[in-house]
Amino acid sequence: MPRTPSLLHRIARHILPASLACVLLGACADKPQNTEPVSIKLGESFESFQARYSNRVEAHQPMGANFAKIHWPAKAMGVVRFEHGGHSLEIPHVQYVGGREESAAFKSDGLSRFTVSAAASAKGRVSPSEAQQAFYALLRGLQEAGWQRVNGFSVPRLKGKDSYDYMRQTLEGSLDADYMPPVDEWLKFTEAPYGFYADGVFLEVRFDFLDFETKSDAFRAYVFIFNFEGSHTHFRSHLEDKDRPEWRSKIREAIAGSLADRQVEEAKLRARGIAIDESCQDPPFPEGI
Template identity: 30%
Template structure:
C-alpha cells in the first residue's frame, strides 16, 4: 500500500547529503541586473490535492517515477525569478525571488502532496551583503508570525530561547533556532556556515526554513545565499520523519508515534536537567503542537 515511500526517503536523503557535502559554490545562479526587469509570475502551491496547486504554468513539470512517487517541479530560468504563494488558509504567505520548487506525493498515500520544498534568494542579485540576508530573514519571520506560524522545537530537544538557543547549535548543529531572536552581525557571521534552520507550525503543517551560504569567489562583505523552505504535513513530518526508510512503520505511524513521542520527551527532560546545571534557562512556557491525526486517540500522550 505504501509503494514508493522507501525510494522517496532514499531520494530525499541523497538530496540532503548532496547539500551537506557540496562544494562551496552553490548549485544555482542569479542574474545581475535591475530587479524591475525581472518578470515575476505568481504560482500558488498547497499540500494535499494536487489540483489545488498551479501545476500547468510555464516552467512546471511532472515526473511520475516508476516507484509510484510523483514529483511536481517548477524552475525559473533566464533571470525570471518567481513569486510563490503557499496556500494554507489564514496562514498563507508569499515567497519572492523563487528559484525552484518541488512537491512530492506517492501512490497509496491518501494525503496527496505531502511535501513542498522551495528554493529562493535574498534578492534578485547573485550576491548579497550579510546585513541584507539577515534583514530578509527577519522580514520573513515577521511575516510568518503575523500569519499565525509558531516556533516548533523538536520533542527530544531542550526548550531554549533567545541567545541561549542560538548558542546551543555549537553543541547540537541540528537544533532549530528561535525565530524571535535576531543575532548580532558577529553572531550571524560566525554561524551561517553551520547551515542554521528554524522550524514553525500552523494547523497541522510544519515549515522548516534553512540557509546555505557560500563565498567561493571571495567577495568583500558579501556572500551568495540560498534559502529553502520545506513544507510538510503530519504524515511527512511524523510518519516519514520518525520512521525513515521503514515502509511498514510509516504505514502505521499513527499507532506507533505516541510511544516514540514518550521516549523522545524523556530524552528532552534528561538534556534539560543537564543544561540547567550548566546555567541554561528552560522555557517552560513552550507547548508542543497538537497532532491533529492523533486527536481522540486513547494512546495520544498529548
C-alpha cells in the same frame, strides 16, 4: 478583487528601511518577475498539480514517489503562493519549487512536501548585513502571520543565545527567530533551520549562498529556502521506515520516548544554570491519532 499583498511586501512596508525594501522586493532591480503566482497547497494530488501547470512542470516518478518541479530563469524569477488559509504566504523572486507525493501507501495525503527556493534579492548580490536584516524581517513576518516556533520533541526548549549555543554544539533543534547573532556568526549557520508550525503544517526556513565567495564581508547572492511539510508526513518521519505503514498506532509511543529524552537533557541543562522555556508548546498530534 485585489490580491492580498505578499508577506515580504508587508514586511518591507512596515519594518524595513527604503533601501532594504528595495533589496528584498527588487523595486530597484532590473530583473523582471513572472508575477502570476504559482499556487501550491499541501494535500493536492500530484495529477491535479501537474494538470494545472502542465506546460511548466517537470515530473519525475521514481519508485515509490511522485515529484513535480518548476524552475525559473534568473532573469525572470517567479512568485509562489503557499495556500494555507490565514497563514498563507506569497514568496517573490522564486527560482525553484518542488513538491513530493509519497508512495502508494500514503498517496491519499497528496503532495505532502514542498520546497521553495527564492533569491533574497532580485538585484543579485547584497552585503551580509543586508541579507541578515532581510532574513530576520522574514522570520518576524512569519510570526506576525501566526506561525509559531517548533523545536523538536527530543530537543531542549531553549531561547535566545542558549538555543543558538546548543545548536552550535549539537547541530540539533531549530534556532530562535527572536535572537539575531552577530552577522559573522550567522554566516556560519547556513544549514541551521528555523522551525515553525501553523494549523497542521510544519515549516523550516534557512538561508544559503548562491556563490562561493570566501571573504566574510563580501557582497554575495543569498537564497532563502522554505520547506513545507504536512502533519501526517512530519509525524511519520519520527518512525523507522518499517513502522510507517502502522504509524497511527505507533506514533504516540515514539513521541513519548522523544519527550523522555528531552526531560533528561533539560535536567542536565538546568543543573548548569541554563533556563528552560516552559512556555514552549509542542504541536498537536494530527486529528484522529
